[in-house]
Every structure is written in C-alpha cells, then in structure tokens.
Amino acid sequence: MSLCNLTVIGVVCAILIAVFLKLWKWLTSGVDIVDRIAIGAAYGLIRKLDLTIVCTRMKSRSRTLSDFFQEYRNMDYVLMELDKPRNQAYEEAAKQVFLSSCPKQGSNAVTWLDIGTGPRMFLSQMLLKNPTTKHVHAVEANTNSYEQATLLQQATPILKEKIPLHQRFSSSIEWGKCDPAPTAIIHDVLGTIRRLSSIFSILFCGTPNISGDIGVQLLFNPPMKVALCTSAQFIERFESLNIPADDLLSQTIHFTAENIRETEFADFYLATYVLTAKNLEDGEGIINGFKQSTNWDVKYVSLVDKLNKVKVKRGDKIKLCFETDRTQGFPIYRFKASVNDVHLPVLEI
Structure with a gap:
C-alpha cells in the first residue's frame, strides 16, 4: 500500500473519529433530544398496543417542599410535553378562558400566570398562540429549569417581550401588584408531582397572594x-x-x-x-x-x-x-x- 493511500486512510479515520466525538458530545450534552426520541417512541407504542402503565411501588421518603421541585430532570418535562391527552385538555380549558374573556374585555385581554413553567415554557408558549393573550407570568422553582428557560427567553424575541420569568414559588409574589396582574392561571405542576393530592394543597392553600376570583385555570381538585x-x-x-x-x-x-x-x-x-x-x-x-x-x-x-x-x-x-x-x-x-x-x-x- 502506497504512502498516499495510507495518508488518505489516516485522514478519513481522523475525520470519522472527529465526527463521532462531536456526535457523542452532542448526544450527551443534549440528552433532551435523546429523551424526546425515546419517550415519543414509548408513547407511540403504548397507544398502539392500548396499554396502561401502572405504578406498582408507592413508598414514602423524607423530603421537603423544595425537594419536590428541585429533583426533576429534563425527562420529566419531556414526558409532560409529549403527553397529548393532557395537553389537549389544557388547550380546551384555555380556550374557554379566552372565549369568556373576549366579550368582556376585548382583544389582548388575558394575562396568564403559568406555575411551574419548565425549561421550555411549554404551556406559556401554547398560550401565546392565542391573540387574546397579553402577557404570561412564568414561575419556576427548579433552579436548572429556570436557567434553561431564561436562555430560551433571551434568545426568542416574542418570549422576551411577552413572558416575564420568575424564579421562586408563586406564593411569594404579590400578583395583584404586578403590571399587568394575572387574570387567569394555568399550571403543569401537578403533572410533575407523582403524589397527586398533595400538590393541590400546596398550589391552592399556598397561594394567598392570588385573587380567588380568577380561579386556578378553572382546574379544580380532580376526582x-x-x-x-x-x-x-x-x-x-x-x-x-x-x-x-x-x-x-x-x-x-x-x-x-x-x-x-x-x-x-x-x-x-x-x-x-x-x-x-x-x-x-x-x-x-x-x-x-x-x-x-x-x-x-x-x-x-x-x-x-x-x-x-x-x-x-x-x-x-x-x-x-x-x-x-x-x-x-x-x-x-x-x-x-x-x-x-x-x-x-x-x-x-
């Protein structure tokens, strides 16, 4: 084999190794992409086979309220974003708020409070698709999710203009003093917390600064x-x-x-x-x-x-x-x- 051929083979191998390393770095640093592919495939298979997933182990462990929000990984948020039945139900509920607000207040009338917005502010972006949305106050207590949401907000003009982002619990903000103050609330918090009933007490009883007449997304304690x-x-x-x-x-x-x-x-x-x-x-x-x-x-x-x-x-x-x-x-x-x-x-x- 000639020296020229060896050189070509060496260059090709170097390129392949470089491409592989780049791909590996992208996959490991952007694990969200892998999660989305895996979760999307799993949801598709579950629907195709008409299966129902059952959680067979329910055990308690000591943790604080803050731990509820700090332990969620990107995969948890992807699970929610790709959950079609729930997202469709949220859209239907939001439409009812839009329809009830427009005759009374005119266009661009609804200012939302999105509790637990997540790294991609999925529900906030869904709300912005409707012309009656004026602003969305997005709240996120998870530090990592808040940082990712901030990067997305700063890189997207419409999000930067329409979505004020807050890193804290919703109960710590005097929402009535905000300009504009929220007139409707949406949240996906209960989707992230597997102990279903507790979050409602946290959400409803722990938000004294929210006016009771605006309701919480018209979403009430679930039967x-x-x-x-x-x-x-x-x-x-x-x-x-x-x-x-x-x-x-x-x-x-x-x-x-x-x-x-x-x-x-x-x-x-x-x-x-x-x-x-x-x-x-x-x-x-x-x-x-x-x-x-x-x-x-x-x-x-x-x-x-x-x-x-x-x-x-x-x-x-x-x-x-x-x-x-x-x-x-x-x-x-x-x-x-x-x-x-x-x-x-x-x-x-």
Whole structure:
C-alpha cells in the first residue's frame, strides 16, 4: 500500500473519529433530544398496543417542599410535553378562558400566570398562540429549569417581550401588584408531582397572594377513580364495581359492591380523572388516567399480603378512606379500607 493511500486512510479515520466525538458530545450534552426520541417512541407504542402503565411501588421518603421541585430532570418535562391527552385538555380549558374573556374585555385581554413553567415554557408558549393573550407570568422553582428557560427567553424575541420569568414559588409574589396582574392561571405542576393530592394543597392553600376570583385555570381538585383488584394486572381486567367517580382527597367514600362474582380484596388502583374546566363535561377537557395514555400513571396500592385477603361478594359494604398529612413539610398518605366493618391494615406512604 502506497504512502498516499495510507495518508488518505489516516485522514478519513481522523475525520470519522472527529465526527463521532462531536456526535457523542452532542448526544450527551443534549440528552433532551435523546429523551424526546425515546419517550415519543414509548408513547407511540403504548397507544398502539392500548396499554396502561401502572405504578406498582408507592413508598414514602423524607423530603421537603423544595425537594419536590428541585429533583426533576429534563425527562420529566419531556414526558409532560409529549403527553397529548393532557395537553389537549389544557388547550380546551384555555380556550374557554379566552372565549369568556373576549366579550368582556376585548382583544389582548388575558394575562396568564403559568406555575411551574419548565425549561421550555411549554404551556406559556401554547398560550401565546392565542391573540387574546397579553402577557404570561412564568414561575419556576427548579433552579436548572429556570436557567434553561431564561436562555430560551433571551434568545426568542416574542418570549422576551411577552413572558416575564420568575424564579421562586408563586406564593411569594404579590400578583395583584404586578403590571399587568394575572387574570387567569394555568399550571403543569401537578403533572410533575407523582403524589397527586398533595400538590393541590400546596398550589391552592399556598397561594394567598392570588385573587380567588380568577380561579386556578378553572382546574379544580380532580376526582379520582378507584378499582378494586386482587393483584397487579392490566386495567382492562379490573373487577367491575360501582365505585363512584368522587373527589377522594382526604375524605371517606362508601359504596356497595355490585355486578361482581365473589372475589378477594387486598388491593386497589388509583387513577387520575381531571376535568380541566367545569363546562367541558363532553369529554374534550377530561384527562382520564384509566383510558388515556398519560404520564400520570395509575397507582397500585396493596393493603395486605396474599395470605390475608378479604372475601368480597355482591352486596358487601366497602369503605375507603384517604388521608393526607402535611404537618411534616412533605405529604404523608394514609390509605384505610374495610369490608363489612372488617378493617384492613392501614397503609402509610
């Protein structure tokens, strides 16, 4: 082999190595791209196979309110951005705000507060697509997400003009004194926090500086649907019980088992059922954790071991109690259940 050929081969190898190193650096530093491809493919497969993801482990760990917001990675935000059912429901809720505001206040009338905007300010940018949006106050408590959002804001003229960015908790700002003050609120915070009920108390009770008459995105405490089961299983195999779609946040529900054969009760599932606006009962604004591919995964709650299951038959009286304790600075959940006054062990997570 001639020296010329060796030189050509050496140059080609050097170029290939350089390209590989550049590509590797891009992939590792821009992991968000990899996340988006992987998550998009996973969502597509889940919808294609009509699967429902179930979270089978629910354990508690000590952490503060600040820890809730500081631990999320880019992947968590990508999961939310690619969650089509939820984003469509948000759009429907936002449209209702736009429609109700325009006749009263004219065009460019709505100033939004986006709580938990994330690194790409996804919901804020969605709101800017509607001409009735005047400004969007975007709030982000996660330090890394705030820094990324700032870079995006500074590099995009429309975002720099329309979106004031705040790094803090929403409860620490006197929103009524802002110019312009927010007239509507949207948030994706509850999508990032897997302990579903706690965030509503944090969001609603922890925002005394927000005028109550503007509402929180017209999004209120979600009813959660419950299904009893004997073991972890696909949603389609749930025992069919007449359990009401009720608001289960820190309250007790009673129901009678119907339309079932005799079975054993040890566990149950929790799935989010959110109505994003009160006048969207037709289904367009509903996020149903049982029926839609959303990253609000279904929770599998096991109360007893396999040897201590309780027999359940038609006509039995079942009581479920859900309690939330926030006295420690982070939520502790207690699940209690009884069948015909036979109490199952209390589960605390």
